[in-house]
Amino acid sequence: MKFSLYDFSSFTAWIDSSLRASMSPGWAVAVEMILIGIAILIFYAIVGLFLVYAERKVCALMQNRLGPNRVGPGGVFQTIADLVKLLFVELVPIKNADRALFNLAPFIVIIASFMAIGAIPFAKGLQAIDLNIGVFYLIAISSMGVIGVLLAGWASNNKYSLIGAMRSGAQIVSYELSVGLALVTMVVLAGTMQLSEIIEGQRWGWFIFKGHIPAVIAFVIYIIAGTAETNRGPFDLAEAESELTAGYHTEYSGIKFAFFFLAEYMNMFIVAAIATTVFFGGWMPFHVYGWDGFNAVMDFVPPLIWFLVKTFFVIFLMMWLKWTFPRLRIDQLLTLEWKYLLPINIFNLLLMAFLVLTGLHW
Amino acid sequence: MNSFIEYFRGIFHGLRSLLNGLSVTGKYFVKPGTTVTQQYPNKRKDLKMFDMFKGEVIMPHNGKNEHKCTGCGICEINCPNGSIEIISASIINEEGKKQRIIDKHIYHLGMCTFCGLCIKACPSQAIEFGQEFEHAVFDRRKLTKVLNQPGSRIMKGVE
Amino acid sequence: MEEAVKAPVAEQEEYVINMGPQHPSTHGVLRLVVSLRGEIVRNVEPHIGYIHRGIEKMCESITYPQIIHLTDRMDYLSAHINNEAVCLAVEKALGIEVSDRVKYIRTILSELTRIQSHQLFWATFGMDLGGLTCFFYGLRDREMVLDIFEETCGGRMIVSYNCPGGLMNDIHPNFQNRTKEFIKYFRKTLPEYDRLLTGNVIFQERLRNIGTVTREQAIAWGLTGPVGRASGFSCDVRKHNPYSAYDRVTFNEILYKEGDSFHRYKVRMDEMWESMNIIEQLIDNIPPGAYAEKMKPVIKLPEGEYFQSVETARGELGVYIVSDGNKNPYRVKFRSPNFVHLAPLNLMSKGAKIADLVAINGSLDLIIPDIDR
Numbered sequence: 001m002k003f004s005l006y007d008f009s010s011f012t013a014w015i016d017s018s019l020r021a022s023m024s025p026g027w028a029v030a031v032e033m034i035l036i037g038i039a040i041l042i043f044y045a046i047v048g049l050f051l052v053y054a055e056r057k058v059c060a061l062m063q064n065r066l067g068p069n070r071v072g073p074g075g076v077f078q079t080i081a082d083l084v085k086l087l088f089v090e091l092v093p094i095k096n097a098d099r100a101l102f103n104l105a106p107f108i109v110i111i112a113s114f115m116a117i118g119a120i121p122f123a124k125g126l127q128a129i130d131l132n133i134g135v136f137y138l139i140a141i142s143s144m145g146v147i148g149v150l151l152a153g154w155a156s157n158n159k160y161s162l163i164g165a166m167r168s169g170a171q172i173v174s175y176e177l178s179v180g181l182a183l184v185t186m187v188v189l190a191g192t193m194q195l196s197e198i199i200e201g202q203r204w205g206w207f208i209f210k211g212h213i214p215a216v217i218a219f220v221i222y223i224i225a226g227t228a229e230t231n232r233g234p235f236d237l238a239e240a241e242s243e244l245t246a247g248y249h250t251e252y253s254g255i256k257f258a259f260f261f262l263a264e265y266m267n268m269f270i271v272a273a274i275a276t277t278v279f280f281g282g283w284m285p286f287h288v289y290g291w292d293g294f295n296a297v298m299d300f301v302p303p304l305i306w307f308l309v310k311t312f313f314v315i316f317l318m319m320w321l322k323w324t325f326p327r328l329r330i331d332q333l334l335t336l337e338w339k340y341l342l343p344i345n346i347f348n349l350l351l352m353a354f355l356v357l358t359g360l361h362w
Numbered sequence: 363m364n365s366f367i368e369y370f371r372g373i374f375h376g377l378r379s380l381l382n383g384l385s386v387t388g389k390y391f392v393k394p395g396t397t398v399t400q401q402y403p404n405k406r407k408d409l410k411m412f413d414m415f416k417g418e419v420i421m422p423h424n425g426k427n428e429h430k431c432t433g434c435g436i437c438e439i440n441c442p443n444g445s446i447e448i449i450s451a452s453i454i455n456e457e458g459k460k461q462r463i464i465d466k467h468i469y470h471l472g473m474c475t476f477c478g479l480c481i482k483a484c485p486s487q488a489i490e491f492g493q494e495f496e497h498a499v500f501d502r503r504k505l506t507k508v509l510n511q512p513g514s515r516i517m518k519g520v521e
Numbered sequence: 522m523e524e525a526v527k528a529p530v531a532e533q534e535e536y537v538i539n540m541g542p543q544h545p546s547t548h549g550v551l552r553l554v555v556s557l558r559g560e561i562v563r564n565v566e567p568h569i570g571y572i573h574r575g576i577e578k579m580c581e582s583i584t585y586p587q588i589i590h591l592t593d594r595m596d597y598l599s600a601h602i603n604n605e606a607v608c609l610a611v612e613k614a615l616g617i618e619v620s621d622r623v624k625y626i627r628t629i630l631s632e633l634t635r636i637q638s639h640q641l642f643w644a645t646f647g648m649d650l651g652g653l654t655c656f657f658y659g660l661r662d663r664e665m666v667l668d669i670f671e672e673t674c675g676g677r678m679i680v681s682y683n684c685p686g687g688l689m690n691d692i693h694p695n696f697q698n699r700t701k702e703f704i705k706y707f708r709k710t711l712p713e714y715d716r717l718l719t720g721n722v723i724f725q726e727r728l729r730n731i732g733t734v735t736r737e738q739a740i741a742w743g744l745t746g747p748v749g750r751a752s753g754f755s756c757d758v759r760k761h762n763p764y765s766a767y768d769r770v771t772f773n774e775i776l777y778k779e780g781d782s783f784h785r786y787k788v789r790m791d792e793m794w795e796s797m798n799i800i801e802q803l804i805d806n807i808p809p810g811a812y813a814e815k816m817k818p819v820i821k822l823p824e825g826e827y828f829q830s831v832e833t834a835r836g837e838l839g840v841y842i843v844s845d846g847n848k849n850p851y852r853v854k855f856r857s858p859n860f861v862h863l864a865p866l867n868l869m870s871k872g873a874k875i876a877d878l879v880a881i882n883g884s885l886d887l888i889i890p891d892i893d894r
Contacts, residue, residue: 062387063657064395159538163560163875234651234723242546242649243879324387324717325380326724327651329876330560340373376722386717387654398664412668414675414693436818442587477590477681478689483818491675 009125089254101155106259108148134195153248164247168238178225202281226271233322272314283307420492421509431488433464437480472505549889580853596891599833604683610829611685622810637666638834649883687813728783732869732881746836752780758832782884
């Protein structure tokens with residue numbers, strides 16, 4: 001077995017072959033699935049906790065505050081302490097709530113984000129499943145979370161929750177379009193929907209540079225729509241703290257609330273990871289054609305690090321948006337989508353197609 | 363055509379205003395401004411209250427355990443919510459005259475609104491505001507304080 | 522909007538939600554019973570009285586100097602101005618002319634109070650609209666004003682600095698320097714507020730043409746202060762009926778015609794600039810003199826009725842005292858701006874959306890303890 005930080009495919013292949021050697025192929029696949037599930041679960045928890053902490057520190061810096069600074073050095077263990085607290089919080093039973101749906105909702109939200117993570121390529125060979133319709137799969141899966149939100153709002157037997165859920169439904173259904181079209185624009189450029197090939201196509205220049213202006217427009221639209229899809233930032237109408245107290249998760253407490261909370265941060269991670277993959281070359285280091293020395297230096301940094309750095313950069317952009325802007329109203333939200341983002345997006349798609357057909361991209 | 367131009371002007375105008383807002387928060391992210399947060403229990407020693415700070419009402423005593431309170435009760439009358447109770451006694455002084463002195467100057471910190479009327483009204487400047495602010499206690503009775511120290515006497519020359 | 526009101530009877534099912542008494546946007550214990558149709562507000566019914574303490578009744582059993590510690594707790598963001606109103610009324614009744622020094626200091630402190638109140642308005646208004654960063658910038662800058670108060674008055678919010686006949690104590694030697702430092706700092710920081718929030722396209726879209734009140738309506742409902750002036754109702758007491766040292770300074774009365782939420786906000790932003798101008802005119806010229814007139818130990822007002830109105834950060838505060846010659850007032854009535862401003866909330870928010878209701882509520886800048894008293 002050869003373990004390398006630069007190429008995980010031989011490592012995963014070794015696990016696969018050694019498992020197949022000791023058991024029947026069916027069992028081997030089952031064991032692999034369980035291993036991947038555990039790995040994603042651990043990753044999920046770590047990234048979720050880290051993102052909560054990062055968000056609190058970033059917003060503290062922007063707001064001239066100190067942020068968490070009591071638990072551990074610089075408050076790094078604050079989110080772990082919060083999680084432990086959430087685990088011990090009473091799960092309040094809600095009168096006249098639809099018990100089954102009420103309990104089901106957080107799982108749907110979290111499962112949707114779980115499934116999306118499976119398709120994201122973290123490094124070469126470090127990808128649970130490399131579908132040939134990867135982009136399509138991600139678009140489809142990421143819109144499943146809204147079902148959980150709608151169920152949560154409906155089942156809580158709370159008027160604020162219901163309004164929040166309805167807003168969330170309207171919002172995600174509309175912004176799904178923009179996310180899809182922005183990604184389709186890039187698919188036109190890449191010529192494939194398979195995520196590993198999209199990354200391979202960016203070896204000599206990330207798509208945001210390769211695609212000129214249409215790619216930049218697509219990126220801006222994707223960030224806006226992606227923020228809206230995660231119910232964050234200026235688009236947090238479903239939660240709308242000052243209007244609907246906490247929106248669809250008003251009635252949730254303890255670990256069920258933690259699920260919603262974690263899912264929000266994971267969705268942010270997923271949106272950023274897709275943006276990284278499609279616009280910034282995923283785990284592909286920054287290469288310039290012809291500068292071999294420079295490229296070698298860039299290659300020295302492991303792809304996993306490249307991927308995480310780019311992803312956290314996009315996440316930082318989303319945090320920056322959230323901590324600067326006031327919230328939109330529901331009609332403005334829909335106006336922005338249907339009157340601005342969608343027409344621009346369609347036009348942008350045409351522009352990109354023109355660009356690709358004339359070979360103006362590199 | 364005009365509305366078309368308006369449409370794009372609106373987009374660019376909006377984007378510019380948004381970037382303006384981002385530049386403010388971005389500036390503070392890169393170059394943090396003044397943080398006004400007090401790191402209270404850690405920096406407790408450096409914490410200095412302003413001279414005029416109204417922490418609690420105190421009655422200063424000098425080295426010989428003497429205070430200036432004559433027990434006249436003006437502060438009690440001036441207090442809007444009855445935070446001050448004066449229990450006075452009368453003694454025979456050295457000259458053989460009957461004199462009214464303070465027995466207990468009771469101060470209910472829990473009821474005080476720190477309006478300062480007692481201190482303003484005191485004719486002999488016997489009471490003033492102290493700087494102490496850590497008043498949290500587990501027992502409410504501890505907030506009822508006797509301001510004159512046990513065995514204290516009135517200062518010479520204060521009428 | 523119109524359709525919502527004129528919908529057929531079958532569609533007029535009401536979805537009633539309770540905003541408050543515990544709700545993040547009502548800034549205290551105000552309860553709004555909101556009837557909705559989808560997102561659209563059809564009726565708002567404010568319920569007040571959750572923090573009623575009977576201040577007017579309590580005033581009848583205490584002496585005039587003691588009223589100060591109750592007015593502090595009415596509109597706690599303009600505590601100093603409330604106190605000033607009572608003191609001016611008592612001084613007027615007794616025919617006392619306070620020294621110029623007192624007048625100047627009172628004016629400076631009033632304007633500082635106005636600035637800090639508007640800063641908090643800006644902070645919480647931004648938060649109501651979902652921009653959480655404003656909250657901390659506003660509080661950061663307000664801290665400097667509160668430090669000035671604490672150094673001179675001894676209290677940060679509940680200052681209790683006025684008393685009939687003057688002030689409780691003289692200003693701190695640092696007062697002038699600190700105030701000038703603050704003005705210098707704030708002149709640089711205030712444009713940042715504009716960049717972060719005022720110019721923002723989302724912010725403007727949220728507020729323009731929301732909760733519009735015409736000039737006639739403003740006068741009919743008795744809206745004063747920034748709310749009235751945003752509708753073009755020239756009602757600044759400082760200008761029309763000057764008290765303290767306001768007749769010796771030049772400043773503009775901010776007037777807008779539009780009367781919507783955005784211009785209510787704009788009036789307050791501009792007023793901060795004007796307040797800084799007023800302070801700058803006075804801060805170097807505080808004349809020497811007594812900080813308080815010699816008063817009798819027990820203040821008794823001659824029999825009669827006395828009225829004094831001042832301009833607080835929120836509008837016109839009237840103090841009406843009926844005296845029967847005793848040391849306690851016979852009756853005290855406060856005409857608080859907040860109570861009046863709450864009344865047209867239904868008028869403003871009918872047909873608007875829930876988010877607009879929050880914005881309108883925020884733009885009125887209500888202080889609930891002042892409504893209930």
